[in-house]
Amino acid sequence: xxxxxxxxxxxxxxxxxxxxxxxGFLGAPDRRAGVRGVLRHLGAIQxxxxxxxxxxxxxxxxARLGAVGRRTVENAYWxxxxxxxxxxxxxxxxPIEEWPHxxxxxxxxxxxxxxNHELPxxxxxxxxxQLRAEGPLTATELGGAKKTNDWWDWSGTKVAVERALMYxxxxxxxxxxxxxxxxxxxxxxxxxxxxxxxxxxECLRRLVRLAGRSLGVGTRxxxxxxxRLKAEQVDAVIAESGLVPVTVEGWGKPAWADPAxxxxxxxxxxxxxxxxxxxxxxWERARTERIFGFTHRLEAYVPRQKxxxxxxxxxxxxxxxxxxxxxxxxEGRTLVARQVTLxxxxxxxxxxxxxxEAASWVDCTNVRVERVEAPHLREHLVGELSRASA
Numbered sequence: 001x002x003x004x005x006x007x008x009x010x011x012x013x014x015x016x017x018x019x020x021x022x023x024g025f026l027g028a029p030d031r032r033a034g035v036r037g038v039l040r041h042l043g044a045i046q047x048x049x050x051x052x053x054x055x056x057x058x059x060x061x062x063a064r065l066g067a068v069g070r071r072t073v074e075n076a077y078w079x080x081x082x083x084x085x086x087x088x089x090x091x092x093x094x095p096i097e098e099w100p101h102x103x104x105x106x107x108x109x110x111x112x113x114x115x116n117h118e119l120p121x122x123x124x125x126x127x128x129x130q131l132r133a134e135g136p137l138t139a140t141e142l143g144g145a146k147k148t149n150d151w152w153d154w155s156g157t158k159v160a161v162e163r164a165l166m167y168x169x170x171x172x173x174x175x176x177x178x179x180x181x182x183x184x185x186x187x188x189x190x191x192x193x194x195x196x197x198x199x200x201x202e203c204l205r206r207l208v209r210l211a212g213r214s215l216g217v218g219t220r221x222x223x224x225x226x227x228r229l230k231a232e233q234v235d236a237v238i239a240e241s242g243l244v245p246v247t248v249e250g251w252g253k254p255a256w257a258d259p260a261x262x263x264x265x266x267x268x269x270x271x272x273x274x275x276x277x278x279x280x281x282x283w284e285r286a287r288t289e290r291i292f293g294f295t296h297r298l299e300a301y302v303p304r305q306k307x308x309x310x311x312x313x314x315x316x317x318x319x320x321x322x323x324x325x326x327x328x329x330x331e332g333r334t335l336v337a338r339q340v341t342l343x344x345x346x347x348x349x350x351x352x353x354x355x356x357e358a359a360s361w362v363d364c365t366n367v368r369v370e371r372v373e374a375p376h377l378r379e380h381l382v383g384e385l386s387r388a389s390a
Contacts (some may be wrong), residue, residue: 064271107196
């Protein structure tokens with residue numbers, strides 16, 4: 001691909017601030033739009049099974065809006081058909097109006113020759129028939145999710161309903177106790193959106209444009225990673241996506257920006273908060289290192305003895321920078337900071353503020369610090385926690 005001449009040159013600091021604003025961390029949040037506004041602004045919010053303080057799809061709006069109620073978060077996603085769940089960056093909650101733009105992925109799944117699970121004969125039709133008569137239903141209510149207790153040992157019913165989800169004939173309409181609740185797409189998706197009429201190029205143009213808007217500025221790899229597109233898919237449509245080529249100091253690779261992000265310099269209040277390890281600000285490790293000089297790695301699936309920062313280490317955002325990490329836990333009404341990693345003494349007040357606010361959000365009445373990577377900063381942190389809690 002031949003990259004057109006850049007329309008602007010950005011400093012590394014300008015690119016960082018543009019990215020923060022695009023992700024909703026710089027400037028006053030749109031509280032009137034609430035959680036639904038955050039979803040539409042980001043374009044995708046990742047789901048994950050891990051719950052420490054809260055699940056990731058709750059932590060993402062919290063990080064931008066502050067102490068929004070957890071029931072409010074769930075209602076914003078699932079009530080009145082405002083969202084659907086599908087494969088984007090990973091399993092994600094997506095704005096319902098983007099249903100037509102994932103037609104390319106639904107078609108790809110329908111044409112997929114090989115699957116990890118065999119689909120038992122008749123199971124697919126039975127699931128559709130049962131949902132039509134009785135839905136919405138969980139996989140358990142459809143007849144059972146697993147053959148054994150093994151996580152990946154799906155029953156024929158579960159295989160069928162998940163295949164129907166990927167094909168777009170079935171939709172996850174909510175999560176109930178973390179179980180997917182399935183219904184027919186013809187009932188769950190507004191009629192005006194329920195089609196696969198857009199060709200692959202139009203779908204890809206839209207998703208590339210959305211990724212560029214949500215990132216503010218990014219390389220081809222950044223943009224491709226946002227909705228897990230292939231590099232060649234991005235190359236095929238980026239020139240017609242509405243994004244503009246730019247250069248960014250120190251990036252060493254061509255970049256593309258949302259033209260609206262270049263119109264005004266990013267200004268406003270910086271958010272201080274704990275970030276979910278699955279937050280879209282830090283999805284792509286190379287991008288996080290490039291923009292923030294911060295190495296991000298989820299260690300939940302790393303053997304305990306090999307962990308460096310902890311099971312669910314949450315980066316701390318303050319002043320537009322990533323200034324540390326906290327590996328949290330809960331014991332009753334105490335938020336426990338099992339391990340705190342600080343980027344020097346200047347990070348201490350921000351980490352204390354983030355911990356106290358998070359504790360209040362999850363109805364904890366106090367914070368206990370177990371281990372600070374730099375032991376000489378422990379007393380300073382405990383003191384700041386006391387002041388922040390006062």
